Each structure stands twice: as structure tokens, then as C-alpha cells.
Amino acid sequence: ARVAALSTTSGPGRTLDGHPVKLLLNVGAEGAGFEPVAAVDAEGVGLFRTEFLFLDAETAPGVEEQEAVYRRLFEGFAGRPVVVRTLDAGADKPLKFVAFDDEPNPALGVRGYRTATKFPELLGAQLTAIARAAAATGAQVQVMAPMVATAVEARRFVTAAHEHGIASAGVMIEVPAAALRARELLAVSDFVSIGTNDLSQYTFAADRMLGALGELLDPWQPALLQLVALVAHAGAETGKPVGICGEAAADPVLAQVFAGMGVTSLSMAPPAVAAVRAGLRTRTLAECRDAAERVLTATTPEQARAVLG
Ligand code: PEP
Ligand code: MG
Secondary structure (H helix, E strand, O other), rough: OOOHHOOOOOOOOEEOOEOOOOOEEEEEOOOOOHHHHOOOOOOOOOOOOOHHHOOOOOOOOOOHHHHHHHHHHHHOOOOOOEEEEOOOOOOEOOOOOOOOOOOOOHHHOOOOOHOOOOOOOHHHHHHHHHHHHHHHOOOOOEEEEEEOHHHHHHHHHHHHHHHHHOOOOOEOOOOHHHOHHHHHHHHHHEEEOHHHHHHHHHHOOOOOOOHOOOOOOOOOOHHHHHHHHHHHHHHHHHHOEEOOOOOHHHHOOOOOOHHOOOOEEEEOHHHHHHHHHHOOOOHHHHHHHHHHHOOOOOHHHHHHHHHOO
């Protein structure tokens, strides 16, 4: 009777038998304000992309300016988690106010968390602004770093965040090296979140912007699914949350597979939430686990899709 009582059109993410998988939002530019996104029926923000504050700016945004923006978002999410991703710039997303060296392969250059090691004052100011805004609101604020490749980088970032008074800090898994060593990264982090867009790009050596490579970038590619499973299992072993915040999380069928792998949250563009919620509620956790095992035996994305098709 409890199962029948679960709504498929509103409320938290649950499998048919009530196993929780958090439904979170990907949020970008402030645009007309954060009210519309705060009103979406979701459990929080799984990825706040902060690049919009930096990329077109002539000078580095100050602590007060950043704090004001973060505060506006956090206020709408009082009582809910908000994961703020620190600046994901560099390479093909250069900053006007710091000098980058020319890089022959921008996607493999100083980008993401790597910019923080080159320009540590940028990360320091951002963490200060996030911590101040968090203290002034009731949101459960967490931070995560993009493009982390090793546990050493993860430990540096998490330590910096904790030193700024931010209690929960994690890293994105977007580089195959990080996925392969997920257990070590989890050991020094409070959580991880898988960025499947970049993880696909770097696993298949296929530029994510090239439509012509769409077949390789298919989120049902078994190699990608195997890496996600590896990270999810590491999360289960360490008892720490593993989220997904790339486009793959918005696929209502794949969401069932991810739930079966042990992923604890899915973060997506707001319009995708309703379908993912409905998709999760079509199967029990045992059925999701069975599907998660069987997709790994597939050789092609088509075979993987057929498991639940
Ligand atoms: C990703 O790479 O999957 C991700 C969520 O980050 P972005 O798309 O902003 O690079
Ligand atoms: Mg990314």
C-alpha cells in the first residue's frame, strides 16, 4: 500500500519500492533571477555553474559581488542542499583578467581546478564568498571542484574548502584517471559528482562539441557506464554520496540503471526532472540493480538500451 501511495508526478526521487535517489537541478546564469528554478519541484541544486560570474568579466569579481549572487540562490533553497561548483574556466574558456599561456590542446590544458593551482587567489576569494553567503542563509551549501584528476588534487581542494568553513566539499569525476581511482578520491572528499559530459569526452577522446562524434558520446556507451559503475561502487564501499550531474542524468531510463549502480543523486536541467522522477518510479531497486549488471555485458549502446527497452 505504501508503494501505491508514491506519487509519480511530484515529490522526491524514489524507485517503485521507495529507494531514494535525489532529484537535483543544474543551474547556470542568474538571468531573470533564481525564483523560477527555486520553485521547481526538486530536492536541491546538484550543480551550480558559476562561470557566468567570471567569463565575460573585465576584472575579477570581488568577494562582495559574488556573495550577493550566491546569497540570492541560497535563499531560494533554504533547507535544501546546493552544490556550488567552483570556477570551471581556462583553456577554451579564458578569463580576461588573468594571462594564460597559449595551449595547443586547450581541452588538455590548464582548466577547471587546474586554474586554481595557477591562480590560487581566485579560488580563495570564491570560497570566502560562498562561505559567507552560506552562513547568511539556511541552504545546505556544499562545494565541488571541476576537472580533478588525482586524489592529491582532491585533498588540496577539500582541505581549502574546509579551512574556509565549508563543511561539505567534493570533486567532480570528469577524467578517467579520477574514475579509476574513485575510492582514493572519495577517501579524501565528502562526496563526488560524475560529470558525464566531460567523462565521455576524455574517455573516448572525442570532443564533446562535435556532433559528428555523437555515436562515441552516447551516454549508453558501455565503457562510460562501466566507469560510472566503478565510481558508484566506490561510493557504496566508502558510504559516501555519488551523484551524476552530466546530461546522462536527464535520461529517464538511464536513471534507473544509475539507481541500480548505487548512485545517490541525479542532477539535471529543470525541464528534465518530471520525466526522470516518473522513470525512476517504474522499477524496484532490485530490478534497477539487475539492469545495472546487464548493461555492463552489452557491447554496444544499442544492446545496453535494449536491457530496459
Ligand atoms: C560535465 O562535464 O558533465 C558537467 C556536468 O560539467 P560541464 O558540462 O559544465 O562541463
Ligand atoms: Mg564538465
